[in-house]
Amino acid sequence: MVRLYANDLNIGYGERLIVKGLSAQIPDKKITTIIGPNGCGKSTLLKAITRILPHQSGEIILDGANIVKENTKILAKKMAILPQTPESSSGLTVGELVSYGRFPYQKGFGRLTKKDYEVIDWALEVTGTKDFKFRSVDALSGGQRQRVWIAMALAQETEMIFLDEPTTYLDMAHQLEVLELLQKLNIEQERTIVMVLHDLNQAARFADYIIALKNGEIVKAGNCEEVINHNVLKEVFHIDAEIGRDPRTDKPICITYNLLKGENENEETIYPAHADAAASY
Template sequence: MARLYTSNVSIGYGERLIVKDLSVEIPDKKITTIIGPNGCGKSTLLKATTRIIPHQSGSVILDGENISKENTKKLAKKMAILPQTPEGAGGLTVGELVSYGRFPYQKGFGRLTKQDIEVIDWALEVTGIKDFKFRPVDALSGGQRQRVWIAMALAQETEIIFLDEPTTYLDMAHQLEVLELLQKLNAEQGRTIVMVLHDLNQAARFADYIIALKDGEIVKAGSCEEVMTPSVLRKVFQIDAEIGRDPRTNKPMCITYNLIKGEERNEEASIPAPIAAYANS
Protein backbone atom coordinates (compact mmCIF):
# COMPACT_ATOMS: atom_id res chain seq x y z
CA MET A 1 0.00 0.00 0.00
CA ALA A 2 1.27 3.46 -0.92
CA ARG A 3 1.87 6.08 1.76
CA LEU A 4 -0.55 8.45 0.05
CA TYR A 5 -3.79 7.49 -1.63
CA THR A 6 -7.37 8.59 -2.12
CA SER A 7 -10.37 6.34 -1.57
CA ASN A 8 -13.63 7.10 -3.39
CA VAL A 9 -13.02 10.84 -3.15
CA SER A 10 -15.60 13.24 -4.54
CA ILE A 11 -14.72 16.93 -4.71
CA GLY A 12 -16.72 19.89 -5.86
CA TYR A 13 -17.78 23.47 -5.41
CA GLY A 14 -21.28 23.87 -4.04
CA GLU A 15 -23.50 21.24 -5.62
CA ARG A 16 -21.28 20.80 -8.66
CA LEU A 17 -18.97 17.78 -8.44
CA ILE A 18 -15.65 18.11 -10.27
CA VAL A 19 -14.07 14.82 -9.17
CA LYS A 20 -16.29 11.78 -8.65
CA ASP A 21 -15.53 8.72 -6.49
CA LEU A 22 -11.86 8.80 -7.43
CA SER A 23 -9.44 6.27 -5.95
CA VAL A 24 -5.77 6.58 -6.78
CA GLU A 25 -2.44 5.67 -5.24
CA ILE A 26 0.59 7.99 -5.46
CA PRO A 27 3.77 5.91 -5.88
CA ASP A 28 6.33 6.53 -3.13
CA LYS A 29 9.60 8.27 -4.03
CA LYS A 30 8.56 8.57 -7.68
CA ILE A 31 7.58 11.41 -10.00
CA THR A 32 3.88 11.42 -10.86
CA THR A 33 2.36 13.75 -13.43
CA ILE A 34 -1.34 14.45 -13.85
CA ILE A 35 -2.57 15.26 -17.35
CA GLY A 36 -5.94 16.07 -18.83
CA PRO A 37 -7.96 18.79 -20.56
CA ASN A 38 -8.83 22.10 -18.91
CA GLY A 39 -11.52 21.76 -16.28
CA CYS A 40 -11.12 18.01 -15.81
CA GLY A 41 -10.24 18.25 -12.11
CA LYS A 42 -6.43 18.18 -12.07
CA SER A 43 -5.95 21.21 -9.82
CA THR A 44 -9.00 20.30 -7.75
CA LEU A 45 -7.51 16.88 -7.02
CA LEU A 46 -4.21 18.45 -5.94
CA LYS A 47 -5.92 20.91 -3.63
CA ALA A 48 -8.06 18.26 -1.96
CA THR A 49 -5.14 15.87 -1.57
CA THR A 50 -3.20 18.58 0.27
CA ARG A 51 -6.25 19.76 2.30
CA ILE A 52 -6.38 23.21 0.72
CA ILE A 53 -10.03 22.49 -0.08
CA PRO A 54 -12.31 19.91 1.56
CA HIS A 55 -13.69 16.86 -0.18
CA GLN A 56 -17.38 15.99 -0.07
CA SER A 57 -16.98 12.24 0.47
CA GLY A 58 -14.34 9.55 0.60
CA SER A 59 -10.95 9.95 2.24
CA VAL A 60 -7.36 11.00 1.61
CA ILE A 61 -4.93 8.80 3.53
CA LEU A 62 -1.29 9.60 4.34
CA ASP A 63 0.75 7.17 6.44
CA GLY A 64 -2.42 5.41 7.52
CA GLU A 65 -4.11 8.59 8.78
CA ASN A 66 -6.97 10.58 7.28
CA ILE A 67 -5.47 13.99 6.46
CA SER A 68 -8.71 15.75 7.39
CA LYS A 69 -7.95 14.87 11.02
CA GLU A 70 -4.19 15.51 10.88
CA ASN A 71 -2.50 18.32 12.83
CA THR A 72 -1.74 21.19 10.43
CA LYS A 73 1.92 21.63 11.33
CA LYS A 74 2.53 17.90 11.32
CA LEU A 75 0.95 17.61 7.87
CA ALA A 76 2.98 20.60 6.61
CA LYS A 77 6.18 18.74 7.50
CA LYS A 78 5.16 15.90 5.20
CA MET A 79 3.75 17.67 2.14
CA ALA A 80 4.14 21.02 0.41
CA ILE A 81 2.19 22.48 -2.49
CA LEU A 82 2.96 25.14 -5.07
CA PRO A 83 -0.43 26.42 -6.35
CA GLN A 84 -1.09 27.32 -9.94
CA THR A 85 -1.39 31.05 -9.22
CA PRO A 86 0.33 31.76 -5.89
CA GLU A 87 -0.56 35.07 -4.28
CA GLY A 88 0.29 37.14 -1.23
CA ALA A 89 3.91 38.18 -1.87
CA GLY A 90 3.25 41.93 -1.94
CA GLY A 91 5.88 43.90 -0.05
CA LEU A 92 8.07 40.87 0.71
CA THR A 93 11.65 40.27 -0.35
CA VAL A 94 12.63 36.99 -1.95
CA GLY A 95 14.33 35.79 1.21
CA GLU A 96 11.33 36.68 3.35
CA LEU A 97 8.91 34.78 1.13
CA VAL A 98 11.12 31.68 0.99
CA SER A 99 11.45 31.81 4.79
CA TYR A 100 7.69 31.15 5.04
CA GLY A 101 8.51 27.58 4.05
CA ARG A 102 10.05 27.15 7.51
CA PHE A 103 6.78 27.90 9.33
CA PRO A 104 6.07 24.25 10.32
CA TYR A 105 9.39 24.10 12.19
CA GLN A 106 9.17 27.38 14.09
CA LYS A 107 8.39 27.64 17.79
CA GLY A 108 7.81 30.45 20.25
CA PHE A 109 8.22 33.84 18.56
CA GLY A 110 8.97 32.22 15.21
CA ARG A 111 12.56 33.39 14.92
CA LEU A 112 14.68 31.71 12.28
CA THR A 113 17.32 29.33 13.57
CA LYS A 114 20.71 28.72 12.03
CA GLN A 115 19.31 25.58 10.43
CA ASP A 116 16.37 27.53 9.00
CA ILE A 117 18.72 30.04 7.39
CA GLU A 118 20.88 27.27 5.93
CA VAL A 119 17.84 25.58 4.39
CA ILE A 120 16.58 28.89 2.98
CA ASP A 121 19.96 29.64 1.40
CA TRP A 122 20.07 26.11 -0.05
CA ALA A 123 16.61 26.54 -1.60
CA LEU A 124 17.64 29.90 -3.11
CA GLU A 125 20.84 28.35 -4.47
CA VAL A 126 19.29 25.30 -6.15
CA THR A 127 16.58 27.40 -7.78
CA GLY A 128 19.12 29.91 -9.09
CA ILE A 129 17.79 32.98 -7.27
CA LYS A 130 20.33 33.47 -4.49
CA ASP A 131 21.36 36.85 -5.94
CA PHE A 132 17.72 38.02 -5.56
CA LYS A 133 17.50 37.29 -1.82
CA PHE A 134 17.04 40.92 -0.77
CA ARG A 135 15.12 42.04 -3.83
CA PRO A 136 11.32 42.65 -3.65
CA VAL A 137 9.34 39.80 -5.16
CA ASP A 138 7.17 42.34 -6.99
CA ALA A 139 10.24 43.58 -8.88
CA LEU A 140 10.92 40.19 -10.49
CA SER A 141 9.76 38.82 -13.82
CA GLY A 142 7.06 36.16 -13.94
CA GLY A 143 9.59 33.38 -14.41
CA GLN A 144 11.77 34.61 -11.56
CA ARG A 145 8.75 34.83 -9.24
CA GLN A 146 7.84 31.25 -10.11
CA ARG A 147 11.27 30.08 -9.01
CA VAL A 148 10.85 31.98 -5.72
CA TRP A 149 7.65 30.07 -4.98
CA ILE A 150 9.34 26.78 -5.83
CA ALA A 151 12.18 27.72 -3.46
CA MET A 152 9.63 28.31 -0.71
CA ALA A 153 8.17 24.84 -1.29
CA LEU A 154 11.67 23.33 -1.15
CA ALA A 155 12.45 25.21 2.07
CA GLN A 156 9.55 23.37 3.68
CA GLU A 157 11.70 20.21 3.48
CA THR A 158 8.80 17.85 2.95
CA GLU A 159 8.98 14.30 1.68
CA ILE A 160 6.16 14.98 -0.79
CA ILE A 161 5.96 18.04 -3.05
CA PHE A 162 2.87 18.94 -5.12
CA LEU A 163 3.22 21.43 -7.95
CA ASP A 164 0.35 22.75 -10.06
CA GLU A 165 1.79 23.66 -13.47
CA PRO A 166 5.25 24.62 -12.13
CA THR A 167 6.54 25.67 -15.56
CA THR A 168 3.94 28.42 -16.03
CA TYR A 169 5.49 31.74 -17.18
CA LEU A 170 8.86 30.10 -17.83
CA ASP A 171 10.69 29.99 -21.14
CA MET A 172 11.90 26.66 -22.51
CA ALA A 173 15.30 26.79 -20.82
CA HIS A 174 13.88 27.63 -17.40
CA GLN A 175 11.16 25.01 -17.80
CA LEU A 176 13.85 22.42 -18.30
CA GLU A 177 15.84 23.75 -15.33
CA VAL A 178 12.84 23.43 -13.01
CA LEU A 179 11.92 19.93 -14.18
CA GLU A 180 15.52 18.73 -13.98
CA LEU A 181 15.74 20.17 -10.45
CA LEU A 182 12.64 18.22 -9.41
CA GLN A 183 14.05 15.11 -11.05
CA LYS A 184 17.29 15.58 -9.13
CA LEU A 185 15.44 16.01 -5.82
CA ASN A 186 13.61 12.78 -6.54
CA ALA A 187 16.71 10.82 -7.56
CA GLU A 188 19.11 12.08 -4.87
CA GLN A 189 16.79 12.72 -1.92
CA GLY A 190 13.91 10.35 -2.60
CA ARG A 191 11.34 13.15 -2.67
CA THR A 192 7.92 12.13 -3.97
CA ILE A 193 6.94 14.64 -6.67
CA VAL A 194 3.36 15.09 -7.89
CA MET A 195 2.72 17.73 -10.53
CA VAL A 196 0.17 18.87 -13.07
CA LEU A 197 1.65 19.46 -16.51
CA HIS A 198 0.01 20.50 -19.78
CA ASP A 199 2.95 19.54 -21.99
CA LEU A 200 2.50 15.83 -22.73
CA ASN A 201 6.10 15.30 -23.76
CA GLN A 202 7.42 16.90 -20.59
CA ALA A 203 5.03 14.73 -18.59
CA ALA A 204 6.32 11.58 -20.28
CA ARG A 205 9.96 12.60 -20.14
CA PHE A 206 10.09 13.31 -16.42
CA ALA A 207 7.41 11.05 -14.95
CA ASP A 208 7.60 7.53 -13.60
CA TYR A 209 3.82 7.42 -13.36
CA ILE A 210 1.08 9.32 -15.21
CA ILE A 211 -2.55 9.85 -14.21
CA ALA A 212 -4.79 10.83 -17.14
CA LEU A 213 -8.05 12.53 -16.08
CA LYS A 214 -11.16 13.48 -17.98
CA ASP A 215 -14.38 14.84 -16.48
CA GLY A 216 -13.14 14.16 -12.96
CA GLU A 217 -12.46 10.48 -13.59
CA ILE A 218 -9.33 8.46 -14.32
CA VAL A 219 -9.14 7.31 -17.91
CA LYS A 220 -5.79 5.61 -17.39
CA ALA A 221 -3.07 5.55 -14.73
CA GLY A 222 0.24 3.79 -15.14
CA SER A 223 3.68 4.03 -16.66
CA CYS A 224 4.47 6.44 -19.48
CA GLU A 225 4.27 3.55 -21.96
CA GLU A 226 0.81 2.63 -20.70
CA VAL A 227 -0.63 6.15 -20.78
CA MET A 228 1.10 7.79 -23.74
CA THR A 229 -0.77 5.80 -26.37
CA PRO A 230 -2.97 6.93 -29.27
CA SER A 231 -6.07 5.30 -27.74
CA VAL A 232 -5.63 6.95 -24.31
CA LEU A 233 -4.90 10.39 -25.78
CA ARG A 234 -7.92 9.99 -28.04
CA LYS A 235 -10.19 9.37 -25.03
CA VAL A 236 -8.66 12.13 -22.89
CA PHE A 237 -8.02 14.94 -25.37
CA GLN A 238 -10.03 13.92 -28.47
CA ILE A 239 -6.92 13.98 -30.62
CA ASP A 240 -5.49 11.56 -33.16
CA ALA A 241 -1.88 11.36 -31.95
CA GLU A 242 1.22 9.89 -33.55
CA ILE A 243 3.46 8.44 -30.81
CA GLY A 244 7.19 7.87 -31.26
CA ARG A 245 10.28 7.67 -29.07
CA ASP A 246 12.37 10.49 -27.67
CA PRO A 247 15.84 9.86 -29.19
CA ARG A 248 17.56 11.07 -26.00
CA THR A 249 15.48 9.40 -23.29
CA ASN A 250 13.73 6.61 -25.23
CA LYS A 251 10.51 7.70 -23.52
CA PRO A 252 7.29 7.83 -25.59
CA MET A 253 6.55 11.21 -27.10
CA CYS A 254 3.77 12.78 -29.11
CA ILE A 255 5.30 13.57 -32.50
CA THR A 256 2.22 15.19 -34.01
CA TYR A 257 -1.56 15.09 -33.72
CA ASN A 258 -4.80 16.14 -35.35
CA LEU A 259 -8.02 17.19 -33.71
CA ILE A 260 -10.74 14.58 -34.08
CA LYS A 261 -13.58 16.19 -36.01
CA GLY A 262 -16.93 15.32 -37.41
CA GLU A 263 -19.21 12.43 -36.49
CA GLU A 264 -16.66 10.49 -34.42
CA ARG A 265 -16.08 13.46 -32.09
CA ASN A 266 -19.77 14.25 -31.84
CA GLU A 267 -20.68 10.65 -31.02
CA GLU A 268 -18.11 10.48 -28.22
CA ALA A 269 -19.23 13.82 -26.84
CA SER A 270 -22.87 12.68 -26.74
CA ILE A 271 -22.15 9.63 -24.55
CA PRO A 272 -22.24 10.31 -20.80
CA ALA A 273 -18.70 10.34 -19.42
CA PRO A 274 -19.00 7.25 -17.12
CA ILE A 275 -20.55 5.17 -19.94
CA ALA A 276 -18.01 6.39 -22.50
CA ALA A 277 -15.10 5.56 -20.19
CA TYR A 278 -16.52 2.07 -19.60
CA ALA A 279 -17.26 1.44 -23.25
CA ASN A 280 -13.80 2.50 -24.39
CA SER A 281 -11.84 0.76 -21.61
Protein backbone atom coordinates in the same frame (compact mmCIF):
# COMPACT_ATOMS: atom_id res chain seq x y z
CA MET B 1 5.96 1.86 -1.93
CA VAL B 2 2.83 4.00 -1.50
CA ARG B 3 2.36 6.39 1.42
CA LEU B 4 -0.39 8.52 -0.11
CA TYR B 5 -3.58 7.29 -1.74
CA ALA B 6 -7.21 8.22 -2.27
CA ASN B 7 -10.26 5.95 -2.01
CA ASP B 8 -13.61 6.60 -3.75
CA LEU B 9 -13.08 10.36 -3.73
CA ASN B 10 -15.88 12.79 -4.62
CA ILE B 11 -14.92 16.46 -4.88
CA GLY B 12 -16.98 19.38 -6.05
CA TYR B 13 -18.21 22.92 -5.62
CA GLY B 14 -21.67 23.12 -4.12
CA GLU B 15 -23.84 20.42 -5.67
CA ARG B 16 -21.66 20.09 -8.78
CA LEU B 17 -19.24 17.15 -8.62
CA ILE B 18 -15.93 17.67 -10.42
CA VAL B 19 -14.14 14.48 -9.33
CA LYS B 20 -16.30 11.37 -9.11
CA GLY B 21 -15.54 8.15 -7.24
CA LEU B 22 -11.82 8.47 -7.85
CA SER B 23 -9.29 6.09 -6.34
CA ALA B 24 -5.59 6.69 -6.94
CA GLN B 25 -2.19 6.13 -5.43
CA ILE B 26 0.92 8.30 -5.50
CA PRO B 27 4.17 6.31 -5.77
CA ASP B 28 6.66 7.35 -3.10
CA LYS B 29 9.94 9.02 -4.13
CA LYS B 30 8.80 9.23 -7.76
CA ILE B 31 7.59 11.98 -10.10
CA THR B 32 3.86 11.79 -10.82
CA THR B 33 2.13 14.03 -13.35
CA ILE B 34 -1.60 14.55 -13.75
CA ILE B 35 -2.80 15.27 -17.29
CA GLY B 36 -6.17 15.83 -18.93
CA PRO B 37 -8.28 18.42 -20.78
CA ASN B 38 -9.26 21.74 -19.25
CA GLY B 39 -11.92 21.44 -16.56
CA CYS B 40 -11.42 17.69 -16.03
CA GLY B 41 -10.52 18.08 -12.33
CA LYS B 42 -6.70 18.09 -12.32
CA SER B 43 -6.25 21.12 -10.07
CA THR B 44 -9.29 20.14 -8.00
CA LEU B 45 -7.73 16.75 -7.27
CA LEU B 46 -4.39 18.33 -6.35
CA LYS B 47 -6.06 20.77 -3.95
CA ALA B 48 -8.05 18.01 -2.29
CA ILE B 49 -5.02 15.77 -1.83
CA THR B 50 -3.21 18.63 -0.08
CA ARG B 51 -6.28 19.57 2.00
CA ILE B 52 -6.69 23.01 0.45
CA LEU B 53 -10.11 21.95 -0.81
CA PRO B 54 -12.46 19.71 1.22
CA HIS B 55 -13.88 16.60 -0.41
CA GLN B 56 -17.51 15.53 -0.14
CA SER B 57 -16.87 11.83 0.43
CA GLY B 58 -14.19 9.18 0.29
CA GLU B 59 -10.85 9.37 2.03
CA ILE B 60 -7.27 10.52 1.48
CA ILE B 61 -4.73 8.52 3.45
CA LEU B 62 -1.16 9.61 4.20
CA ASP B 63 1.09 7.35 6.26
CA GLY B 64 -1.94 5.36 7.40
CA ALA B 65 -3.89 8.38 8.67
CA ASN B 66 -6.80 10.30 7.17
CA ILE B 67 -5.49 13.78 6.27
CA VAL B 68 -8.78 15.37 7.34
CA LYS B 69 -7.95 14.48 10.93
CA GLU B 70 -4.24 15.34 10.73
CA ASN B 71 -2.80 18.31 12.65
CA THR B 72 -2.14 21.20 10.24
CA LYS B 73 1.48 21.76 11.28
CA ILE B 74 2.25 18.05 11.15
CA LEU B 75 0.75 17.86 7.64
CA ALA B 76 2.75 20.94 6.59
CA LYS B 77 5.94 19.09 7.55
CA LYS B 78 5.03 16.28 5.18
CA MET B 79 3.72 18.08 2.09
CA ALA B 80 4.22 21.45 0.42
CA ILE B 81 2.13 22.84 -2.42
CA LEU B 82 2.73 25.54 -5.01
CA PRO B 83 -0.55 26.79 -6.51
CA GLN B 84 -1.00 27.63 -10.16
CA THR B 85 -0.41 31.36 -9.72
CA PRO B 86 1.37 31.89 -6.38
CA GLU B 87 1.26 35.45 -5.07
CA SER B 88 3.30 37.15 -2.39
CA SER B 89 2.94 40.48 -0.65
CA SER B 90 4.48 43.30 -2.65
CA GLY B 91 7.95 44.36 -1.53
CA LEU B 92 9.07 41.04 -0.06
CA THR B 93 12.66 40.04 -0.63
CA VAL B 94 13.54 36.56 -1.85
CA GLY B 95 14.98 35.64 1.54
CA GLU B 96 11.81 36.80 3.31
CA LEU B 97 9.58 34.78 1.00
CA VAL B 98 11.64 31.61 1.39
CA SER B 99 11.58 32.06 5.18
CA TYR B 100 7.81 31.51 5.09
CA GLY B 101 8.60 27.86 4.44
CA ARG B 102 9.79 27.60 8.03
CA PHE B 103 6.36 28.43 9.47
CA PRO B 104 5.50 24.82 10.49
CA TYR B 105 8.60 24.74 12.70
CA GLN B 106 8.16 28.08 14.46
CA LYS B 107 7.07 28.39 18.06
CA GLY B 108 6.18 31.25 20.38
CA PHE B 109 6.72 34.60 18.67
CA GLY B 110 7.80 32.93 15.45
CA ARG B 111 11.41 34.10 15.48
CA LEU B 112 13.75 32.34 13.09
CA THR B 113 16.42 30.17 14.69
CA LYS B 114 19.94 29.42 13.53
CA LYS B 115 18.61 26.15 12.11
CA ASP B 116 15.93 28.06 10.17
CA TYR B 117 18.52 30.37 8.58
CA GLU B 118 20.68 27.39 7.65
CA VAL B 119 17.75 25.67 5.92
CA ILE B 120 16.79 28.89 4.09
CA ASP B 121 20.34 29.32 2.77
CA TRP B 122 20.44 25.67 1.75
CA ALA B 123 17.15 25.98 -0.17
CA LEU B 124 18.41 29.09 -1.96
CA GLU B 125 21.66 27.31 -2.85
CA VAL B 126 19.94 24.19 -4.20
CA THR B 127 17.59 26.20 -6.43
CA GLY B 128 20.31 28.54 -7.68
CA THR B 129 18.64 31.61 -6.17
CA LYS B 130 21.16 32.53 -3.46
CA ASP B 131 22.34 35.58 -5.42
CA PHE B 132 18.76 36.91 -5.30
CA LYS B 133 18.41 36.65 -1.51
CA PHE B 134 18.15 40.40 -0.88
CA ARG B 135 16.44 41.25 -4.15
CA SER B 136 12.73 42.02 -4.37
CA VAL B 137 10.62 39.11 -5.62
CA ASP B 138 8.77 41.60 -7.84
CA ALA B 139 12.00 42.35 -9.73
CA LEU B 140 12.61 38.74 -10.81
CA SER B 141 11.81 37.11 -14.12
CA GLY B 142 9.14 34.43 -14.32
CA GLY B 143 11.65 31.58 -14.25
CA GLN B 144 13.59 33.09 -11.35
CA ARG B 145 10.40 33.70 -9.39
CA GLN B 146 9.26 30.11 -9.90
CA ARG B 147 12.60 28.80 -8.59
CA VAL B 148 12.21 31.02 -5.52
CA TRP B 149 8.78 29.55 -4.83
CA ILE B 150 10.29 26.08 -5.11
CA ALA B 151 12.99 27.19 -2.66
CA MET B 152 10.25 28.17 -0.23
CA ALA B 153 8.73 24.70 -0.59
CA LEU B 154 12.15 23.14 0.04
CA ALA B 155 12.63 25.28 3.15
CA GLN B 156 9.48 23.60 4.44
CA GLU B 157 11.55 20.38 4.51
CA THR B 158 8.74 18.18 3.27
CA GLU B 159 9.21 14.84 1.57
CA MET B 160 6.40 15.61 -0.89
CA ILE B 161 6.04 18.64 -3.16
CA PHE B 162 2.86 19.34 -5.14
CA LEU B 163 2.85 21.82 -8.03
CA ASP B 164 -0.09 23.03 -10.09
CA GLU B 165 1.14 23.80 -13.61
CA PRO B 166 4.62 24.99 -12.55
CA THR B 167 5.59 25.86 -16.15
CA THR B 168 2.63 28.15 -16.90
CA TYR B 169 3.61 31.54 -18.41
CA LEU B 170 7.26 30.47 -18.75
CA ASP B 171 9.16 30.31 -22.03
CA MET B 172 10.60 27.01 -23.24
CA ALA B 173 14.02 27.51 -21.63
CA HIS B 174 12.58 28.42 -18.23
CA GLN B 175 10.08 25.55 -18.40
CA LEU B 176 12.95 23.11 -18.90
CA GLU B 177 14.94 24.80 -16.13
CA VAL B 178 12.13 24.32 -13.60
CA LEU B 179 11.38 20.72 -14.61
CA GLU B 180 15.05 19.73 -14.52
CA LEU B 181 15.32 21.24 -11.02
CA LEU B 182 12.35 19.16 -9.86
CA GLN B 183 13.86 16.06 -11.44
CA LYS B 184 17.15 16.76 -9.67
CA LEU B 185 15.34 17.09 -6.33
CA ASN B 186 13.63 13.78 -6.97
CA ILE B 187 16.80 11.91 -7.93
CA GLU B 188 19.29 13.42 -5.47
CA GLN B 189 17.00 13.97 -2.46
CA GLU B 190 14.29 11.39 -3.15
CA ARG B 191 11.52 13.99 -2.96
CA THR B 192 8.12 12.80 -4.09
CA ILE B 193 6.99 15.23 -6.81
CA VAL B 194 3.36 15.51 -7.93
CA MET B 195 2.45 18.07 -10.57
CA VAL B 196 -0.25 19.03 -13.01
CA LEU B 197 1.11 19.53 -16.53
CA HIS B 198 -0.55 20.51 -19.80
CA ASP B 199 2.33 19.54 -22.05
CA LEU B 200 2.10 15.83 -22.86
CA ASN B 201 5.71 15.54 -23.92
CA GLN B 202 6.98 17.18 -20.75
CA ALA B 203 4.83 14.75 -18.76
CA ALA B 204 6.30 11.80 -20.66
CA ARG B 205 9.86 13.06 -20.36
CA PHE B 206 9.92 13.78 -16.63
CA ALA B 207 7.30 11.52 -15.05
CA ASP B 208 7.69 8.05 -13.64
CA TYR B 209 3.92 7.74 -13.25
CA ILE B 210 1.10 9.52 -15.09
CA ILE B 211 -2.57 9.89 -14.15
CA ALA B 212 -4.82 10.76 -17.09
CA LEU B 213 -8.16 12.33 -16.14
CA LYS B 214 -11.32 13.02 -18.11
CA ASN B 215 -14.58 14.36 -16.66
CA GLY B 216 -13.31 13.86 -13.11
CA GLU B 217 -12.47 10.19 -13.58
CA ILE B 218 -9.22 8.32 -14.21
CA VAL B 219 -9.04 6.96 -17.75
CA LYS B 220 -5.58 5.46 -17.30
CA ALA B 221 -2.79 5.54 -14.73
CA GLY B 222 0.63 4.01 -15.18
CA ASN B 223 4.06 4.60 -16.66
CA CYS B 224 4.68 6.70 -19.78
CA GLU B 225 4.33 3.75 -22.16
CA GLU B 226 0.94 2.86 -20.71
CA VAL B 227 -0.50 6.39 -20.84
CA ILE B 228 1.16 8.28 -23.69
CA ASN B 229 -0.20 6.17 -26.52
CA HIS B 230 -2.71 6.56 -29.33
CA ASN B 231 -5.71 4.90 -27.66
CA VAL B 232 -5.43 6.68 -24.31
CA LEU B 233 -4.90 10.12 -25.88
CA LYS B 234 -7.84 9.49 -28.19
CA GLU B 235 -10.11 8.77 -25.23
CA VAL B 236 -8.82 11.55 -22.98
CA PHE B 237 -8.32 14.41 -25.45
CA HIS B 238 -10.36 13.19 -28.43
CA ILE B 239 -7.37 13.47 -30.75
CA ASP B 240 -5.78 11.24 -33.35
CA ALA B 241 -2.17 11.34 -32.15
CA GLU B 242 0.95 10.18 -33.95
CA ILE B 243 3.31 8.75 -31.32
CA GLY B 244 7.06 8.44 -31.83
CA ARG B 245 10.14 8.08 -29.65
CA ASP B 246 12.14 10.88 -28.07
CA PRO B 247 15.68 10.43 -29.47
CA ARG B 248 17.23 11.66 -26.19
CA THR B 249 15.15 9.76 -23.64
CA ASP B 250 13.59 6.98 -25.77
CA LYS B 251 10.26 7.80 -24.14
CA PRO B 252 6.99 8.21 -26.08
CA ILE B 253 6.50 11.58 -27.76
CA CYS B 254 3.44 13.10 -29.42
CA ILE B 255 4.76 14.15 -32.83
CA THR B 256 1.53 15.55 -34.24
CA TYR B 257 -2.24 15.12 -33.91
CA ASN B 258 -5.61 15.88 -35.46
CA LEU B 259 -8.90 16.60 -33.75
CA LEU B 260 -11.54 13.89 -34.07
CA LYS B 261 -15.03 15.00 -35.06
CA GLY B 262 -17.93 14.41 -32.70
CA GLU B 263 -18.21 12.26 -29.63
CA ASN B 264 -18.64 8.92 -31.39
CA GLU B 265 -15.33 7.09 -31.54
CA ASN B 266 -16.48 5.35 -34.73
CA GLU B 267 -16.57 8.66 -36.58
CA GLU B 268 -13.31 8.91 -38.42
CA THR B 269 -13.87 12.31 -40.03
CA ILE B 270 -11.00 14.49 -38.84
CA TYR B 271 -10.43 18.18 -38.45
CA PRO B 272 -6.82 19.27 -38.98
CA ALA B 273 -5.27 21.13 -36.08
CA HIS B 274 -2.17 23.21 -35.59
CA ALA B 275 0.02 20.59 -33.99
CA ASP B 276 3.63 20.45 -33.01
CA ALA B 277 5.94 18.43 -30.81
CA ALA B 278 4.93 20.38 -27.72
CA ALA B 279 1.40 18.88 -27.76
CA SER B 280 0.30 21.28 -25.00
CA TYR B 281 -3.04 20.73 -23.30
